[in-house]
Amino acid sequence: MQGMMNGLVFRGDRTVEILQFPIPAPGPGQVLIQMKTAAICGSDLHTYRRPKAEFTDRAPWITGHEPAGIVAEVGPECHRIHVGDRVTIYHYLACGHCRYCLNGMYQWCLERRGLGQPNAAGPDADYMVVDERNCLSLPPELSFDDGAMIACIAGTAYASLRKLQVNGEDTVVVFGQGPVGLMNVIIAKAMGARIIGVDVMDERLQLGGVLGANMVLNPQQVPIVEAIRDVTGGLGADAACETSGSAIAQANLIDALRPGGKAVFVGFGAQGPSITVSSFIGKQLQLFGSFVMPIGYYWDLVEFIIEHQLSHKYQQMITHRFAITEGAEAFRVADSARAGKVVFSWE
Ligand SMILES: [Zn+2]
Ligand SMILES: [Zn+2]
Structure with a gap:
């Protein structure tokens, strides 16, 4: 997909900027996600508060790690996920083969890359590329907001x-x-x-x-x-x-x-x-x-959310909803410690 997109980056000392990035192209085994919900996490705030000096000598990177969206494009060698699928994303990219990955503990993989870190662009953007293996299909009962919750804090x-x-x-x-x-x-x-x-x-x-x-x-x-x-x-x-x-x-x-x-x-x-x-x-x-859920808990959690009808509670938890272009205000609210969940929404 050709074109440019909005992407949110941190500049240090509680400042953010919305920059224009080329829409990334999915490589082999990767898919392009069109974002629908991306939530702000407490761990994003730790980075948001870091001093300016830590950001000056490095290229800006797109932040966030709590995405849900629609598959807009699939790269070569993708077999399971298709264009139009509604997905949430497991937020540690990993090798998929080592003993930790095979146990569902991607966050322990020696090759792990956490979304929203300098080596893996996050979802605070109109689009992002991730590995097909990180895409978790959302059942029709669950919304993109539910998916963003599952991506991090619900898990x-x-x-x-x-x-x-x-x-x-x-x-x-x-x-x-x-x-x-x-x-x-x-x-x-x-x-x-x-x-x-x-x-x-x-x-x-x-x-x-x-x-x-x-x-x-x-x-x-x-x-x-x-x-x-x-x-x-x-x-x-x-x-x-x-x-x-x-x-x-x-x-x-x-x-x-x-x-x-x-x-x-x-x-x-x-x-x-x-x-x-x-x-x-x-x-x-x-x-x-305890840190992050093992990816293998996904379907158990999905069934738990549906069985106990938790989606409406998740909606009550979301106290603020912003467009990605309102990123500065969104982070200011999330940083106040008075809000519930603050999300970016493309709906
Ligand atoms: Zn999080
Ligand atoms: Zn691994």
Whole structure:
């Protein structure tokens, strides 16, 4: 396909620019995606905030990693995906053959390239090229917005909660009510758990309540560990998810769990150490790290979203929708920590 397209690039110190790029051509085993939804992620914001000096000596690259769209063109040697297919994209490109790839863990492949990094153009653009193997077909029940959620945060939340094996007997505390935390609330609720949402921003706590948290707590207003013990018979919570990346939250999480409790850590960004090994030996806690879902969870997650009718909750989570040409404002809103999910939309 000939022509030019809009592409969003970071310039450092919270500035973005929309540049014109040639529409890329798919090579062997690759397809061209016409974007329909591309969502902004908390991890994009880490890059958005980096200083200008880190951007001056390198060519600008198109950012983002949460796409869904329509296949506009297929390159040679593509057999499964066709022009017109509605797809979401698994956001780590990988070799597809190594032991990690064969286990669905593309994010561990030694040849991995994450979309939106300098070596793999992301979806904050009218079009992008990706490997055919990264295209996941969207069933008719799911929208492009659902696809963009699955591309990152729904997959991340689902994979993290599978590690906790959450069920209807559990009280689960979700630290952080940003988009990933809200997604953990939605999915853990659908798994049957009773949910306590924790955040310091009242706008986000309110959204947590709307999306399924049975109770929300602001640690700036209540002593958080005592408050959690108070509502769990003095014992502490059965399980917890840490999505905020705050060192204080990480420490509170350990204290808020009951003996034998489980927790999963998803949020990056904590400055310095937060917990000590001796804090979880006596309580025999099980602590997990979780990062991106294995690609093999895709159909299980799709069925879970359809079965539990989560699409309308995802729509409630999307608080702001922008054209790609409004990229500066979109990132300003996402950076405010008051929004739910912020998306670029071509619909
Ligand atoms: Zn993401
Ligand atoms: Zn590999």
